[in-house]
Amino acid sequence: MGKSALRREILNSWSKSSWHKYPRKQEPEWYDKALLKDILSQISDLPALVFAGETRSLMNDLETVGLGKAFLLQCGNCSENFVDCNGPKIHNFLRVFLQMSIILSYIGNKKVVKIGRIAGQYAKPRSNETEHINGGELPVYKGDMVNSFEPVLEKRKHDPARMLEGYFRSAATLNLIRAFSKGGYASLHQILDWQKHYFSDYPIMKKYEQVAAELISAIDFIKTIKLDTNNTSFNEVDLYTSHESLLLEYEEAMTRVDTTTGLPYDTSAHMLWVGERTRQVDSAHIEFLRGLNNPLGMKIGPQYKIENIVENIKKLNPENRMGKLSLIVRLGVVNIEKFLPELIRVVKDNYFNVVWICDPMHGNAYTTGTGKKARKFDDILEEIRLFFQIHERANTIPGGVHLELTGDNVTECIGGKSNITEYDLDNNYTSTCDPRLNAEQSVELAFFVSQLMKS
Ligand SMILES: O=C[C@H](O)[C@H](O)COP(=O)(O)O
Numbered sequence: 018m019g020k021s022a023l024r025r026e027i028l029n030s031w032s033k034s035s036w037h038k039y040p041r042k043q044e045p046e047w048y049d050k051a052l053l054k055d056i057l058s059q060i061s062d063l064p065a066l067v068f069a070g071e072t073r074s075l076m077n078d079l080e081t082v083g084l085g086k087a088f089l090l091q092c093g094n095c096s097e098n099f100v101d102c103n104g105p106k107i108h109n110f111l112r113v114f115l116q117m118s119i120i121l122s123y124i125g126n127k128k129v130v131k132i133g134r135i136a137g138q139y140a141k142p143r144s145n146e147t148e149h150i151n152g153g154e155l156p157v158y159k160g161d162m163v164n165s166f167e168p169v170l171e172k173r174k175h176d177p178a179r180m181l182e183g184y185f186r187s188a189a190t191l192n193l194i195r196a197f198s199k200g201g202y203a204s205l206h207q208i209l210d211w212q213k214h215y216f217s218d219y220p221i222m223k224k225y226e227q228v229a230a231e232l233i234s235a236i237d238f239i240k241t242i243k244l245d246t247n248n249t250s251f252n253e254v255d256l257y258t259s260h261e262s263l264l265l266e267y268e269e270a271m272t273r274v275d276t277t278t279g280l281p282y283d284t285s286a287h288m289l290w291v292g293e294r295t296r297q298v299d300s301a302h303i304e305f306l307r308g309l310n311n312p313l314g315m316k317i318g319p320q321y322k323i324e325n326i327v328e329n330i331k332k333l334n335p336e337n338r339m340g341k342l343s344l345i346v347r348l349g350v351v352n353i354e355k356f357l358p359e360l361i362r363v364v365k366d367n368y369f370n371v372v373w374i375c376d377p378m379h380g381n382a383y384t385t386g387t388g389k390k391a392r393k394f395d396d397i398l399e400e401i402r403l404f405f406q407i408h409e410r411a412n413t414i415p416g417g418v419h420l421e422l423t424g425d426n427v428t429e430c431i432g433g434k435s436n437i438t439e440y441d442l443d444n445n446y447t448s449t450c451d452p453r454l455n456a457e458q459s460v461e462l463a464f465f466v467s468q469l470m471k472s
C-alpha cells in the first residue's frame with residue numbers, strides 16, 4: 018500500500034476517541050463524571066501547547082538520531098509536581114540539561130537532540146491501587162493530574178479538575194522553557210554561568226568548567242577571525258517536551274487537526290510514549306497513539322512477548338519511517354544482555370526503522386530495607402555501557418538515553434562521586450514516585466556517556 022493510501026486507511030479506521038472501544042489499564046476512577054465532561058470540554062477549547070510544525074522538526078531530528086548522526090538526551094522528573102512549577106526549580110533542571118548536552122556534544126562529537134520529561138509529565142502508572150501509610154490504607158498517588166501526594170483520603174480521590182490545572186502548569190512551564198531556550202540564556206556565551214548557581218563546589222563541576230573554558234576559547238577564536246557568532250546556532254537551542262500518554266481523556270482533548278496538513282497531532286507535547294504497563298496489543302493506549310502524527314516512544318521491559326512488540330511496531334509506525342518510533346528499552350542491568358540482542362535481531366529481520374533508546378532507570382529500581390525506592394548509580398552506568406556494547410556488536414545505532422533526573426541536590430540514587438549511601442537517602446529524598454539522579458550524578462553520567470560515544 019502506498020503512503021497516502023495507508024494514511025487514508027488509518028484516518029478511516031481511527032479517530033481521537035476510537036480508543037474508548039478498547040480495554041484500558043491504569044484507568045482513573047474520576048469521582049465526578051459530570052465534572053469530568055465539563056473539564057474536558059474546557060481543555061478542548063484551550064489553545065494547543067505545542068505546534069505541529071515543531072513536532073515535525075522533532076521527527077526530522079529523531080531521524081538523524083536513528084541514522085547515527087545525532088544523539089538523543091531525553092530526561093526529567095519521574096513525576097512532575099504542581100508545587101515545583103516555579104522559576105528556580107525549572108531553571109535548575111534546564112541548566113543541568115544544557116550542561117549535559119554540551120558535554121555529550123563536545124566530547125561525544127555529535128549534535129544532541131534534547132527532549133524533556135517536562136511540561137506535562139503529571140500522571141503515573143502504578144503497580145498497586147492502594148498503599149499503606151502510617152498503618153492505614155489509601156488510594157495510591159497517581160501523579161498530580163490525578164490526585165494529591167498528601168496522604169489524606171479526601172485528597173487521594175481522582176479529581177478531573179486536576180487535569181485543567183495540569184494544562185495551565187504545563188503552559189507556564191513551557192513558557193519559561195521557550196524564554197530560556199530562545200531568549201538568550203541558552204546562548205553558548207553563557208555556558209560558564211550554568212554551573213555557578215548551586216553546585217560549583219562539586220568536583221565534577223570543575224571538570225565541566227574545563228569543557229566550558231575550552232569551548233569559550235574556541236568561540237573567542239571564531240570571533241577573532243571575524244566569523245559571526247550572533248546567530249541562532251550560538252544563541253538558541255531547541256528543547257522539546259514529552260510525557261507518558263497515560264491519561265487518554267486529557268490526550269484526546271489536546272488532539273487537534275493541523276491546519277497545514279489536515280493530520281491529527283496531540284498538541285500536549287512534541288513526543289509521547291506508551292508505558293510498559295499499558296502497551297498491550299489492542300489496548301486503548303496503543304489504539305490512541307497509532308493515529309497520531311507525533312513521534313512516539315514505546316517502553317520495553319524484560320517481560321515482553323516478541324510477537325506483541327512486532328505487532329505494536331507495525332501499528333505505531335505503519336509507514337516504517339525512521340524517527341517516528343523510538344524503542345525505549347528498560348531491561349535492567351541483569352537482563353539487558355539476555356534480551357536486547359533478541360529485540361535487535363527481530364527488528365533487523367523485519368527491516369523496521371526504529372530509534373534505539375536506553376532507559377537505564379526503570380529496570381534497576383529496588384526497595385531498601387527501610388522501604389525507600391532506590392537505584393544504584395553503578396547499575397545505571399553499567400546498563401548504558403552494555404547498551405552501547407550490544408549495539409556495537411550488532412552493528413546498530415545506540416541512539417540515546419532516557420533518564421529520570423532533577424537539577425536539585427537530592428539523595429535518591431546510591432553512589433556517584435559524592436558516594437551517596439542507603440543511609441543518606443533520607444537527607445533529601447523529595448521524589449513523589451521513583452528515585453532520580455541529582456545534578457552532580459547527572460553531569461557525571463554525561464561524561465561517562467560522552468566517552469562511550471567517542472569510542
Ligand atoms: O515510573 C514508573 C512507574 O510509575 C513506577 O515505577 C511505579 O512505581 P510503583 O511500583 O511504586 O507503583
Ligand SMILES: C=C(OP(=O)(O)O)C(=O)O
Nearest residue numbers: 142292293294316347379
Ligand atoms: C512509568 C514509566 O516507565 P515504564 O513504563 O517503563 O515503567 C516512566 O518512564 O515514567
